[in-house]
Amino acid sequence: MRQERLYRTEGIVLREVDYAEVDRILTLLTPGGKLVALARGIRRPTSRKAGQLGLFYRAQLMLARGHNLDTITQAQCLEEFEGLRHDLLRFSYACYVAELAERFAQEGEENPALYELVTQTFRRLEQERDLRLWARYFELRLLDCCGYRPELFRCVACHEELRPETNFLYVVQGGLLCGRCGPSQAQAKAVSLNAQKVLRYLQTHGPAEVRALSLTEGTQGEIESLLQAYLEYTLERELQSAVFLRRLRRELRANELGRSRASN
Numbered sequence: 001m002r003q004e005r006l007y008r009t010e011g012i013v014l015r016e017v018d019y020a021e022v023d024r025i026l027t028l029l030t031p032g033g034k035l036v037a038l039a040r041g042i043r044r045p046t047s048r049k050a051g052q053l054g055l056f057y058r059a060q061l062m063l064a065r066g067h068n069l070d071t072i073t074q075a076q077c078l079e080e081f082e083g084l085r086h087d088l089l090r091f092s093y094a095c096y097v098a099e100l101a102e103r104f105a106q107e108g109e110e111n112p113a114l115y116e117l118v119t120q121t122f123r124r125l126e127q128e129r130d131l132r133l134w135a136r137y138f139e140l141r142l143l144d145c146c147g148y149r150p151e152l153f154r155c156v157a158c159h160e161e162l163r164p165e166t167n168f169l170y171v172v173q174g175g176l177l178c179g180r181c182g183p184s185q186a187q188a189k190a191v192s193l194n195a196q197k198v199l200r201y202l203q204t205h206g207p208a209e210v211r212a213l214s215l216t217e218g219t220q221g222e223i224e225s226l227l228q229a230y231l232e233y234t235l236e237r238e239l240q241s242a243v244f245l246r247r248l249r250r251e252l253r254a255n256e257l258g259r260s261r262a263s264n
Contacts, residue, residue: 151175
């Protein structure tokens with residue numbers, strides 16, 4: 001069946017690259033999958049698209065199919081997520097979410113759950129205080145949406161139910177190893193009981209319950225390290241936005257400590 005040349009979809013701008021003199025190539029997440037499209041003339045001061053299609057914007061789009069790239073002919077902004085652009089830390093977390101969504105999403109592969117997850121995550125990153133917690137929640141839900149859910153309740157080697165003790169994350173097999181199977185795998189990382197509880201809670205509870213969590217710095221750091229190891233193994237690449245985030249958080253903590261000492 002012949003496809004119509006023009007079609008409509010919603011999309012979130014995950015990445016933008018300047019092209020030619022006044023155009024941009026946009027990487028979009030849509031309910032129908034990832035889409036790379038050309039926004040002609042968007043960098044002109046008089047362009048109608050300029051105020052409708054910025055980084056992280058969610059918009060209703062009309063596109064024309066092309067030989068190499070589809071072209072955005074009309075755009076109407078639905079959400080700007082303006083709060084993400086006025087705070088460096090929130091903006092950096094949004095970049096991290098966008099990088100993960102772009103890496104996991106596939107062109108032409110429908111995934112409305114992923115589209116909804118990114119939309120809700122951008123809203124949370126605008127408003128919530130504990131950005132690290134919501135990043136971890138996003139990571140686990142992303143893995144669910146894309147078919148890489150880690151096994152956190154049974155040993156991935158012997159399939160026995162995990163006991164309440166130190167177990168081991170083995171990214172090669174996609175989940176936790178029990179206390180008997182784990183030590184024999186050199187690449188497996190020990191996971192504290194508290195971190196296991198938090199990971200399971202994030203995997204099985206909704207936003208209202210997650211919002212009530214208050215985690216120590218140690219637990220935050222442990223689950224962040226574990227999940228990023230899992231994600232990078234799955235993607236077979238280092239996440240550049242995660243590297244930047246860690247550096248930014250260190251600098252912000254150092255500045256805060258410096259101000260605290262100066263005030264004393």
